[in-house]
Amino acid sequence: MIRRLVFLLCAMAAAPALAHVTPPVLLVSDRDAVTNLLAGSKRYFVREVRLTSAERQAVQKETGWAPDEDFYRFYLGRDDQQHDVGAVTFLTEYTIHGPVRVAVALSPDGKVKGAAVVEVSEETYPWVKRLIDQGFLASFAGRDAHAPRPQRGGSSMPGFYGDIIAGLVQRAALLYEAGILKRAHS
Amino acid sequence: MNGMHLSRFPLSAKVFCSLFLIGIGCGSLAAFAQAATSVGISASAVQASLAPDLPMAGMRHGEASAEREMDLGELSSAAKVWMRTPLLIQTSHTHLFGQTLISGLLGLIFLFVPLREALKAAIVALPFVGTLVDIGGMWATRFVSPSLSFLVITGGTLFALGYVLIAALSMHDLWLRKETT
Numbered sequence: 001m002i003r004r005l006v007f008l009l010c011a012m013a014a015a016p017a018l019a020h021v022t023p024p025v026l027l028v029s030d031r032d033a034v035t036n037l038l039a040g041s042k043r044y045f046v047r048e049v050r051l052t053s054a055e056r057q058a059v060q061k062e063t064g065w066a067p068d069e070d071f072y073r074f075y076l077g078r079d080d081q082q083h084d085v086g087a088v089t090f091l092t093e094y095t096i097h098g099p100v101r102v103a104v105a106l107s108p109d110g111k112v113k114g115a116a117v118v119e120v121s122e123e124t125y126p127w128v129k130r131l132i133d134q135g136f137l138a139s140f141a142g143r144d145a146h147a148p149r150p151q152r153g154g155s156s157m158p159g160f161y162g163d164i165i166a167g168l169v170q171r172a173a174l175l176y177e178a179g180i181l182k183r184a185h186s
Numbered sequence: 187m188n189g190m191h192l193s194r195f196p197l198s199a200k201v202f203c204s205l206f207l208i209g210i211g212c213g214s215l216a217a218f219a220q221a222a223t224s225v226g227i228s229a230s231a232v233q234a235s236l237a238p239d240l241p242m243a244g245m246r247h248g249e250a251s252a253e254r255e256m257d258l259g260e261l262s263s264a265a266k267v268w269m270r271t272p273l274l275i276q277t278s279h280t281h282l283f284g285q286t287l288i289s290g291l292l293g294l295i296f297l298f299v300p301l302r303e304a305l306k307a308a309i310v311a312l313p314f315v316g317t318l319v320d321i322g323g324m325w326a327t328r329f330v331s332p333s334l335s336f337l338v339i340t341g342g343t344l345f346a347l348g349y350v351l352i353a354a355l356s357m358h359d360l361w362l363r364k365e366t367t
Contacts, residue, residue: 024224031261046260047253048243071241076253077336094272179251 002117003145024098028118032088034075034088037105037114041077041085048073049179059174060143072175084108087176091150091168097124100164104140104172110181112140115169128155136162145173192298192359200360203295209354210288214349218243221342225261228251229336235269236324243305274328278321285320289313297350299359312348 028036034044050071051059060066070160077085086108092101098121105113115137120128131137139150192203222228225235242260245252269277293310301309323337 026224029261029263031258031263034261035258044256044258045253046242046256047251048241048245049251050245050249052250071245073242075256092270092272094276097274099270099273183251 024119024129026119027121028103030090030103032102032116032118033075033090033118037088037103037116038077038086040079042080043078043082045076045078046073047076047087047164047180049175049183051179055178055182056173057177059171062174063171065167067171067175072179074176074180084112086156089172089175091172091175093164093168095124095161095164097121100124100161100168101170102172104169106173106176109144110173110177111121111142111144112169112173114138115140115165117163117165124161127161130158130161131165133172136165140166140169143169143173143185145177158184170175190298191300191363192295192356193363195360202265204357204360206291207295207356209336210292210349214346216344218342224278226341227339229339232323232338233332233335236274236327236338238328238333239268239270269324269328271328274324276319278324282321283318285317286314287318289345289348292352295356299355301355309348309351312351313345316344316346316348316354319344 048071048179051067056067072089074087074089076087079085086105088100088103088105090103092099099119100117100121101119103116103118105115107113117128117132117137136150143150149163149170191199195203225231241252243252243254263310263349292313296306296310299306318341319337320341321335323339323341326334326337
């Protein structure tokens with residue numbers, strides 16, 4: 001009886017251990033991410049854009065990713081003369097290890113100003129930390145939505161998460177281009 | 187259960203059950219601390235993490251874009267989790283499996299505590315009901331009404347109450363009950 005009970009307990013306890021997604025690790029608050037990435041801004045604005053089906057298709061054609069949110073939010077920074085300093089948007093990818101949330105800053109010309117990892121899971125953190133320590137996020141600066149992604153190479157977990165982050169940065173740049181830049185020029 | 191009580195278990199089984207109960211208690215405390223620091227343990231904090239993301243710029247249905255000036259104070263200065271729907275799905279699947287299995291293991295031990303059947307049935311149901319109310323409350327907060335965030339707190343409280351009663355009564359039966367022949 002007791003042996004059966006112990007066996008049953010062990011078998012039941014193994015299942016949640018295998019299925020568990022580790023808790024989130026929050027590296028920076030939204031406010032700090034916006035402040036840091038839009039340094040030099042004196043006034044801040046929030047702009048929300050709802051993509052048309054043509055804009056959604058254009059983004060999907062470029063990346064394979066279908067933007068399915070009702071709207072996308074950009075935080076805009078402007079200087080004393082009301083000139084745009086840049087825009088920040090937050091995007092998330094849900095991986096098997098948990099979410100990866102990234103803040104991406106874009107210059108008024110659509111080029112990436114900077115990027116910061118905002119949230120990862122506890123399990124993912126060591127892999128992403130290695131990327132952050134290596135300056136991987138700084139390598140996006142100056143790239144536009146159509147530039148080739150920085151290659152991390154290899155099949156390691158940092159490499160996998162490097163591709164995830166690079167994909168999110170590219171999506172942010174494409175969303176900015178479709179929802180703000182092209183609309184301003186049309 | 188069928189005359190088999192925790193107090194009559196051999197020492198090894200008593201140690202096993204006790205350490206399991208203590209371990210789950212420690213895990214529950216850690217989970218409480220995790221919930222308190224990453225989300226918060228008030229209904230308003232749960233609401234802030236789970237309620238749907240509404241437009242900040244006043245964009246109406248069908249509008250292509252909207253913009254307004256904002257104060258940075260509108261953005262959270264604390265690193266707080268906001269649960270998007272995919273994370274809610276992920277959390278639901280892990281917690282429904284995990285908490286239900288924990289409830290099952292707790293209940294399995296508790297079945298060997300000699301108590302009136304009605305009372306035992308009520309106590310053994312608490313962690314299960316708490317789990318369902320907790321996770322169900324998350325979905326209700328997101329998709330029915332943000333005001334239902336109190337269900338998440340209620341569910342967590344029921345789970346905790348169930349654990350405390352099961353652990354206390356089981357420990358009492360394991361180590362303090364005197365067997366009468």
